[in-house]
Amino acid sequence: MSFFFVIAVIILVFLIIFQIAKASEYVAVLKGEDRTRKENNKINGFFMIAFLIAGLIGVYFCNDALVGKTLLVHESASLQGEKVDQMLWVTLIITGIVFVITQCILFWFAYRYQESEKRKAFFFPHNNTMEIVWTVVPAIALTVLVVIGLRNWFSFTGDAPKNAMQVEVTGKQFGWIFRYSGNDGVFGKKYFRMIDPADNSLGLNWRDSAGINVKDDVAAHDDIVTEQTMYVVKNKPVKLIIGSRDVVHDVGLSWFRLKMDAVPGTPTTLWFTPKFTTKEMKESTGNPNFQYEISCDQMCGNGHYSMKGVIEVVTQAEYDEWMAKQKPAYYAAFPDKDPANIKPATPASDTTKATAVRLKPDLEVKKEKI
Template sequence: MTVFLVIIVIALFAVTIWQMSKIFDLSRSSNEVDSSQIANDKDNKTQAYLSVGFAIFFYGLMFYSFWNLSKFYLPEASSEHGSEVDTLMFITIIIIMIVQILTQALLYWFSYKYRGQKGNKALFYADNDKLEFIWTIIPVIVLAGLIIYGLFTWSDIMNINEDDDPMVVELYAYQFAWRARYSGEDNTLGKANVRFIEGVNQLGVDESDPYGNDDVITTELHLPVGKPVVFKFRSQDVLHSAYFPHFRAQMNVVPGMITQFGFTPSITTEEMRESEYMVDKVQTINEIRKENSIELIAQGEVPLDTYEFDYFLLCNKICGQAHYNMQMKIIVESQEDYDAWMAEQNTFATSMAPQ
């Protein structure tokens, strides 16, 4: 901390000296002013060429980044609504890129074409109602289209059809982990309140509510593929955010209130593991781990485990010191495998019986 403060003090002192020198230059008489600091035609021409050079470098770096970093994109969405989200995102990116390429190209071209030259005088152009209308109405139409498209997409995602008999699952967040509470055979969650948290009742389920007796509380989230799921979110302490990157879903988890989100898983964990994208990614990761393990073994430490893909629920809000480790494994499986797993779990009433 001391070193950091010393660096700040030195930097501020340098800025102060620089500002004082500028004030001194401004206070000098016109006869004493160094005319070499005044831009001439040669300077303007040099700056114009540098501007064009920077534009070429800028576009080259941009296209290289798109090409080289595309491998870090997420794979295809693992939920039915995910493709709609991806489509909306790519349409937005395309529109932004078109506008960015045109405006930046014009900016750098104008800086070159209309560079300062001796004898040239800038044209005073007061206004043009037609041009102002065009560059106002086009963004309005484009933005309105994106917003309306986004609202319809959001409405389709949030308004889950009750006729589909969606499964109800509560996701309970606390520093720094998640718990899942399944609604049991009656598909209705029992009431809960943080005031009821005591002993093994870590989620504060109301023991007097009969709907809570068949609830199942787990540390892993198992979901049957093709089954609509409504998630109810609660937080015990601070603001969290439930983030399902592969399912293109995210919802804030707010203390004192219940938020909700829903989606239908469309790709099982095993299917995603066997996809071409994930096979290549896992292979690359394991090659890196193998190289790092050689060094660890040489130092007498335990080598890294072999990586295997899994879906995860993450927290996307910086909620405290161990925020980075707040995650829950998600397993998307067939209905038969899900039923078999659920049959092995204890209900809330069974867990509370010894109490």
């Protein structure tokens, strides 16, 4: 019933607007089209100035009210993100100045040069000077911005420092999988046909996994795999090796001012240096629930909205303590091969001694019978 009521209201509003428009046409005919047009021009010119003033005031108050909810008031949480912030502010200043100037001129011209019997319009079809100015100036400004952007892009997508830790980030519908190379510092090989959501979410090359005849990669035995939360160290560069298990995702690191696509079958890389631990950010933001978020910035399916990961930035000591508690994914999949679950065999000498101890009471019993 409510649906039909809404439809009726819409139709009624449409009819009212239509009738008002028709009434205006009839009034214009009665008064004379020229007189009506001139009166409308004056009204429209006044409204142009009113809209300009109201619009600029609205922009100011909206910025004042909402800027605190953006990341503009917080400095970048990575060293590389500082350059991105600088680029953003340069872009905002240039485009902001151009916006204000062009809008003021646009609305002022509409008011100042409205139709008048005292003034005749001047038309000119071509002006080389004006065309050169409005073509060359924006081209130079945009070229400068593009060069700054490319320089920053190549800086954090290029080679990471030699001391950088490496973390593999894999997107899936709808979550994140993280892999650390373990004690050998080498990532084991993967094979997509070996992916098993239960115990081999990345398809690591384990010969006795999934019944597939592939060469066992020993380097994959100590790889540590976690989901949803990634641990990195403050002031230590970290290189992310990014991929996807299904569709195209995007690793969005808003607090670090970086992002990179996660493409199936095509690894991409990104590196940055965290400046503040998660604990420090909780104190500086005054938010005890603060988290560095990994968002998916690419529409990837029905559950895209829920695809959120967390980055825990900790000290080196805290990271070492956390890493010591982690168990390689290989041992989680095959508990019987975990050294912690294998009981040491009893030495041969101890076995002989124990047998002798058990036999001694029997010998003594036999002697008593004799």
